[in-house]
Amino acid sequence: MATDQPIPPIGLGRARGRWAGISAFLLFVGGYVALLAWFKQVDVYHTHFSDPGVLVLINNAFRVLFIFYLFWIVQAAGALLLRLLGAAEPEAVGTLDYLALTFFAGTGPWHVVLLAIGYANLLNLPAMMILTLPMVALAFRELRLVAPGLQRAFAAGFKERGGLFTAACVALGLVWGTLLLVKGLYPGGGQDYFVQYSPVYQAIVDRGSVWPNEVWWHYFYSKGAGLFFLGMLLTDALAPQLVIFCLLSVAGLVIFLFARRLAPGTGWPMAGVVLFFATYIYTPGWGEFGKLHEFNTAFVIAMLWMTAVALGDTGNMRRAWLAGVASTMTAAIIVNNMTAVFVAAVFSVLALAYACLGERRGFVCLAFAALAGALCSCNLLLNFVTSGLLSGWDPSFPYLWKFADIETLYRWGALPMSIILLNFYGAPGVPLVKSLNFVNFASRTYLLWPLLFGGLAMTAMAACARCRAAGTGSGSGSKPAPLPQAGDASARRRRWRVPLSDPALILLAAVMVFCALTATTGRGMSGSYFRAASFMVPVMIVAGIALWSVPLRHEAAASLRAAAGHPATPLAVLALCAVVLAGKTPINRDIVPLTTNALKHAAGMLSIDGAYTHQSSGHPIGPWGGIYPGARGAYGIVGPRVPVWSMHTETYCMLPDCKMRSYPHFLMGRSWDRVMWGTAEEGETALRAAGLNYFLFSRELLVRDPLFFSPLFSPDAIARHFGIRWTDGTTTLLTWSGPETRPLDETWLVEYRQATAASPWRLFGNARMKAIFERLHATPHPWRPVELPQARP
Numbered sequence: 001m002a003t004d005q006p007i008p009p010i011g012l013g014r015a016r017g018r019w020a021g022i023s024a025f026l027l028f029v030g031g032y033v034a035l036l037a038w039f040k041q042v043d044v045y046h047t048h049f050s051d052p053g054v055l056v057l058i059n060n061a062f063r064v065l066f067i068f069y070l071f072w073i074v075q076a077a078g079a080l081l082l083r084l085l086g087a088a089e090p091e092a093v094g095t096l097d098y099l100a101l102t103f104f105a106g107t108g109p110w111h112v113v114l115l116a117i118g119y120a121n122l123l124n125l126p127a128m129m130i131l132t133l134p135m136v137a138l139a140f141r142e143l144r145l146v147a148p149g150l151q152r153a154f155a156a157g158f159k160e161r162g163g164l165f166t167a168a169c170v171a172l173g174l175v176w177g178t179l180l181l182v183k184g185l186y187p188g189g190g191q192d193y194f195v196q197y198s199p200v201y202q203a204i205v206d207r208g209s210v211w212p213n214e215v216w217w218h219y220f221y222s223k224g225a226g227l228f229f230l231g232m233l234l235t236d237a238l239a240p241q242l243v244i245f246c247l248l249s250v251a252g253l254v255i256f257l258f259a260r261r262l263a264p265g266t267g268w269p270m271a272g273v274v275l276f277f278a279t280y281i282y283t284p285g286w287g288e289f290g291k292l293h294e295f296n297t298a299f300v301i302a303m304l305w306m307t308a309v310a311l312g313d314t315g316n317m318r319r320a321w322l323a324g325v326a327s328t329m330t331a332a333i334i335v336n337n338m339t340a341v342f343v344a345a346v347f348s349v350l351a352l353a354y355a356c357l358g359e360r361r362g363f364v365c366l367a368f369a370a371l372a373g374a375l376c377s378c379n380l381l382l383n384f385v386t387s388g389l390l391s392g393w394d395p396s397f398p399y400l401w402k403f404a405d406i407e408t409l410y411r412w413g414a415l416p417m418s419i420i421l422l423n424f425y426g427a428p429g430v431p432l433v434k435s436l437n438f439v440n441f442a443s444r445t446y447l448l449w450p451l452l453f454g455g456l457a458m459t460a461m462a463a464c465a466r467c468r469a470a471g472t473g474s475g476s477g478s479k480p481a482p483l484p485q486a487g488d489a490s491a492r493r494r495r496w497r498v499p500l501s502d503p504a505l506i507l508l509a510a511v512m513v514f515c516a517l518t519a520t521t522g523r524g525m526s527g528s529y530f531r532a533a534s535f536m537v538p539v540m541i542v543a544g545i546a547l548w549s550v551p552l553r554h555e556a557a558a559s560l561r562a563a564a565g566h567p568a569t570p571l572a573v574l575a576l577c578a579v580v581l582a583g584k585t586p587i588n589r590d591i592v593p594l595t596t597n598a599l600k601h602a603a604g605m606l607s608i609d610g611a612y613t614h615q616s617s618g619h620p621i622g623p624w625g626g627i628y629p630g631a632r633g634a635y636g637i638v639g640p641r642v643p644v645w646s647m648h649t650e651t652y653c654m655l656p657d658c659k660m661r662s663y664p665h666f667l668m669g670r671s672w673d674r675v676m677w678g679t680a681e682e683g684e685t686a687l688r689a690a691g692l693n694y695f696l697f698s699r700e701l702l703v704r705d706p707l708f709f710s711p712l713f714s715p716d717a718i719a720r721h722f723g724i725r726w727t728d729g730t731t732t733l734l735t736w737s738g739p740e741t742r743p744l745d746e747t748w749l750v751e752y753r754q755a756t757a758a759s760p761w762r763l764f765g766n767a768r769m770k771a772i773f774e775r776l777h778a779t780p781h782p783w784r785p786v787e788l789p790q791a792r793p
Helices: 010-040 056-085 094-119 125-161 161-187 191-207 218-221 226-234 239-262 266-278 293-311 318-335 339-356 359-389 397-403 406-412 413-425 432-444 444-472 489-498 502-519 520-555 555-565 570-582 591-603 606-611 627-639 670-676 682-690 746-757 766-777
Strands: 643-646 657-660 694-698 723-727 731-736
Touching: 010 056, 010 125, 010 226, 056 094, 056 125, 056 318, 056 591, 094 125, 094 226, 094 239, 094 293, 094 318, 125 266, 125 339, 125 606, 161 239, 161 266, 161 591, 191 218, 191 226, 191 657, 218 359, 218 413, 226 239, 239 293, 239 406, 239 502, 239 520, 266 397, 266 444, 266 520, 266 570, 293 318, 293 339, 293 359, 293 502, 293 520, 293 555, 318 339, 318 359, 339 694, 359 406, 397 413, 413 591, 413 670, 413 766, 432 502, 432 520, 432 682, 444 520, 444 570, 502 520, 591 606, 627 643, 627 694, 627 723, 627 731, 670 682, 670 766
Parallel strands: 643 657, 643 694
Antiparallel strands: 694 731, 723 731
């Protein structure tokens, strides 16, 4: 029967599909362009810092969007790298594995490129746009490539596990969303972040360079935080928290994948991810998303996971996994050189273990240990060439001091602070008799013990059951097992009676190395080490799951296998861990305001200024949060980007472009010794040359600066050189005497004299330090390395 309906043109459907793809591409790239336009044109951080309202809400929405784009920017680089090696497709490794692998494979190239750009003085917005726009375009292909696999994975989860999978996803969404509100979006931090970390990030971004700057000892650590600088240039100063949140989100995916290899078909993988995010929600004293420590929380677990897959993969994908390990290791050591010690030790232990088992995979581990050593050596050499020191604030500093280039340090202005820094290493650490307790705290076992000790108990019972089964011949009529052949590696494992899989062996090596480092080196710098050791949280979670999964591998422990594999077991352990987290975490009056304020800020009801002022994360930061009232008053007088030298540490100033500096974290220029021991006139000349014309003193805070020993700032002479530019009755902003200042009266001088008398720096070895510099000045330049006595604060 004939029809009058027109026949569609050939290829019309294909054309429509092509236009739909082009539209989706333009929408994807346009979203990134809109994000850049929002942060650079509207710029809520600088123009509406103190204003609540809908702009704050929209700004937070764009910040969440930046997390999304940051993931794909890094992932696209990793996918490109692995394709250049001729490997890695979602179908070959699985969609979720592919996303995690390519993301961490992209961290290495990004950190190498950003470090090189930083030394080329090209850390600026145009350079970042040139770098990221092509990656965003490539990321669209990646998104379309993995979208079908993600849909199938979720559909399969709902189909196979039904309501249990739905409940797990809801629980995961709740803890992940809470972490986003509290740690990702809400402006956080503590004393160290306000005084050191944030200022050095801002200094690097302002300069467009990672070369040594006035925040001197952070040069050795912060120069490698390339993704922080990328985020700050593309968005604003709050970007570091978003970068860490993105990394830890992918680390959560790695925990899921790692646990799935250990306990497939159980609820343990999802329970491990929920526990990981829940542990980080409230962490007084550690776990700050603005610091560098949490880079390694993601990097270390990713390296261990990729190593486990690479050593077990005998196909053509092994090259991709090995490249992922190498790339992640490169990023980790660029960010924190001390990571090389842990990584090299772990791979050395693995190499030895595989050598004892007669397996060639030990050579791969040995190669990774050598790579960690090579990267560490390159970093040390870079430090020495650019600054005169091989390393800064870490346990190796006193031992490497004899190699210091004194002349380079003096030209930088860091020589006096370097000498003073030596003293801090003389402070007693955790006593040896308490090292076991310190290992407990540093590894976060005290927070995760239901998971770990429960797993140990299950493993012990499984081992006993296995031994009983071996003693009875595993049933009637069984024949004795044949003797292992000399070249049979698996038989050697049976002979050892150590039923370790590759993932379990890798986790065991990591835990052993960490315990050894903690009980030795870590005790000397216990506070810093505890904060840096947060990378063990995911490691211990996965190790605990590995312990629970051991009974699943033995036929002789059927009852234990049933108990460990029961769907309720992970839920019960997770509930016990939640109780322990609540009991061990210091619950104080800050936790309720933190949650309330985080919600208010996310909804736009609390401004960025208000969020910093009401900052409540369990840190000892004073009732003023991240903005000290006196610092706010001084900022109102001098304005942004004008340095103010504070005689106190607690005068935090997280206002936009506030340049509050203090001793000993900042340099006073090259001539600190002239300020301290020259004439008052020489001191004034040196400070003016360094651009320091404003000084802050508060009568309610301790003076934490030995500056009052100098002729210029001594209580008997300060009134002859300085006047009051502004005061609120408690805090005083001083500057050089002139028509805009009023003289220091007797009441002020009495308070200043009392404050200096109560200063903890009264015991500063002033005479000894002066003698050191007199001896140095008596020798001609260039100064050579000399044996310098330690100064005492």
